[in-house]
Amino acid sequence: MTQIPGRFLTSDIGTFGEFTASTRWPIILQNAVDDLHAEVERLGKAGGAAGAAAVAQGNLIKEQIVQFRQEVIDKVPLRNFTPEECAIASVPGSFNEYLDNASPRPTWAEAEWLFAEVYLYRRLNVLFRSQPAAHWQTFDIFNALKQSTFKASYFGVTELALRYKNLVADVARLDKTSGADQQLLQILFKEFVEISLWGNATDLSLLTNATLEDIKSIQGAKAREESESKIVVNDTARAWETIIASATATATGGSTRVDFVLDNSGFELYADLMLAAFLLQTKLATKCVFHAKDMPYMVSDVMLKDFDTLLQDLRDREFFPSGAASTPESQALDLFADDIAQFNKSGALTFQADSFWTTDLDYWNIDAAETKYHGAQVHAELQKADLVIFKGDLNYRKLTGDRKWARTTPWTTAIGPLAHNGVTTLSLRTCKADVQVALPQGLDEELCALWEKDHPGQGSWWCSSGKWAVICFADSK
Numbered sequence: 467m468t469q470i471p472g473r474f475l476t477s478d479i480g481t482f483g484e485f486t487a488s489t490r491w492p493i494i495l496q497n498a499v500d501d502l503h504a505e506v507e508r509l510g511k512a513g514g515a516a517g518a519a520a521v522a523q524g525n526l527i528k529e530q531i532v533q534f535r536q537e538v539i540d541k542v543p544l545r546n547f548t549p550e551e552c553a554i555a556s557v558p559g560s561f562n563e564y565l566d567n568a569s570p571r572p573t574w575a576e577a578e579w580l581f582a583e584v585y586l587y588r589r590l591n592v593l594f595r596s597q598p599a600a601h602w603q604t605f606d607i608f609n610a611l612k613q614s615t616f617k618a619s620y621f622g623v624t625e626l627a628l629r630y631k632n633l634v635a636d637v638a639r640l641d642k643t644s645g646a647d648q649q650l651l652q653i654l655f656k657e658f659v660e661i662s663l664w665g666n667a668t669d670l671s672l673l674t675n676a677t678l679e680d681i682k683s684i685q686g687a688k689a690r691e692e693s694e695s696k697i698v699v700n701d702t703a704r705a706w707e708t709i710i711a712s713a714t715a716t717a718t719g720g721s722t723r724v725d726f727v728l729d730n731s732g733f734e735l736y737a738d739l740m741l742a743a744f745l746l747q748t749k750l751a752t753k754c755v756f757h758a759k760d761m762p763y764m765v766s767d768v769m770l771k772d773f774d775t776l777l778q779d780l781r782d783r784e785f786f787p788s789g790a791a792s793t794p795e796s797q798a799l800d801l802f803a804d805d806i807a808q809f810n811k812s813g814a815l816t817f818q819a820d821s822f823w824t825t826d827l828d829y830w831n832i833d834a835a836e837t838k839y840h841g842a843q844v845h846a847e848l849q850k851a852d853l854v855i856f857k858g859d860l861n862y863r864k865l866t867g868d869r870k871w872a873r874t875t876p877w878t879t880a881i882g883p884l885a886h887n888g889v890t891t892l893s894l895r896t897c898k899a900d901v902q903v904a905l906p907q908g909l910d911e912e913l914c915a916l917w918e919k920d921h922p923g924q925g926s927w928w929c930s931s932g933k934w935a936v937i938c939f940a941d942s943k
């Protein structure tokens with residue numbers, strides 16, 4: 467039995483986790499203060515009695531965030547949530563349980579990175595939930611940033627929408643039971659997986675006006691090869707086998723369900739919806755379930771309201787300046803929004819949130835054995851899916867327990883119970899933290915040496931740079 471290593475600590479000298487805790491968290495909290503200041507100013511101008519109360523409470527929250535930020539900088543011990551905080555902000559008991567069992571009590575300078583980061587967002591949320599004004603109860607302090615970032619990805623959003631409009635008619639006609647069409651569907655599957663993986667506008671590997679012929683062509687293959695070079699572990703083909711096996715078995719009825727454990731809102735959510743739309747239009751899947759967060763989390767992670775906001779943004783000619791309704795861009799944006807809204811209305815695409823996703827528990831707790839904080843419920847829900855796609859770096863860190871595994875550790879070792887408890891998983895991860903597993907022998911040394919050249923003393927941060935990605939599959943049915 468492999469010895470299970472400890473988790474990365476914020477005191478691990480020279481790691482990206484240490485840098486995140488000492489440098490990035492104070493910046494994130496300062497940005498929150500600045501955005502809250504702007505919101506309080508806006509409320510003040512709006513006036514009215516409710517506005518005055520909200521303004522006063524907003525200023526109080528601002529003070530509290532400034533104070534909290536100072537605690538992080540002063541590296542004080544992480545305190546328990548008070549009974550009042552737990553009651554008023556529905557704080558899961560797992561946080562205090564962890565803190566009561568940790569010895570010595572962690573400080574911001576010396577804590578498990580994963581716990582401290584998740585705890586930070588929970589502390590921030592408690593400050594808003596503790597104010598009586600309805601405005602602060604449901605306020606997403608990161609909404610302004612989510613929206614400005616999405617607005618800035620206009621080019622990528624319209625590129626993809628035009629491509630969807632170009633392809634959807636041809637793609638929907640493909641026959642998933644015919645050998646020739648399956649080959650094309652597999653190419654498209656890889657394309658949409660890669661767009662979802664990178665979750666940003668710059669890595670679109672195919673041009674807008676590519677036809678199915680173009681995609682099959684050498685040019686399409688060449689474009690794909692280029693974008694694949696940065697994916698250092700790639701199990702896409704194994705995920706495809708799972709999908710096509712289920713889809714052809716259900717050709718005469720039955721269902722194929724693909725779940726997404728989401729990461730960031732905005733363009734990444736848009737790209738995830740593109741992948742889901744591809745699966746549903748081709749009937750490779752009959753149902754997609756999107757799992758969102760129940761509170762503002764990790765700055766950009768998806769909450770249920772972010773889905774509604776995204777559909778509004780796609781149809782809002784002010785937000786995305788695509789001109790009159792008759793322009794190709796406007797028509798493409800409206801078509802995609804309509805298709806997604808229709809899938810949602812018909813129940814083919816559903817959204818749900820669960821408190822488990824924002825607890826400190828890692829995903830070794832997605833198992834029947836975890837009966838206190840919804841691990842067992844989430845496990846039972848995900849078992850209904852033929853494939854569960856986990857998006858992004860934080861999900862990867864929770865899948866692997868954010869532990870100091872050797873970087874060649876097999877994926878099925880690093881994900882513990884999920885390797886054999888009946889959930890089939892695919893992790894699409896852009897590498898943004900120290901934890902890294904499943905690499906072939908020698909590759910880590912090669913990439914460390916490469917990264918070291920331009921980043922002296924930080925060679926191992928190649929896997930915190932966001933420049934490389936891994937796609938890891940585990941079939942545990």
Ligand SMILES: O=P(O)(O)OC[C@H]1O[C@](O)(CO)[C@@H](O)[C@@H]1O
Nearest residue numbers: 486729730858859860861898899
């Ligand atoms: O949005 P993603 O891909 O989950 O990345 C979030 C990552 O950013 C960090 O906050 C810093 O790298 C990590 O703690 C976290 O895993």
Ligand SMILES: [Mg+2]
Nearest residue numbers: 729730858859
């Ligand atoms: Mg991400």
Ligand SMILES: [Mn+2]
Nearest residue numbers: 729730764767
């Ligand atoms: Mn995220």
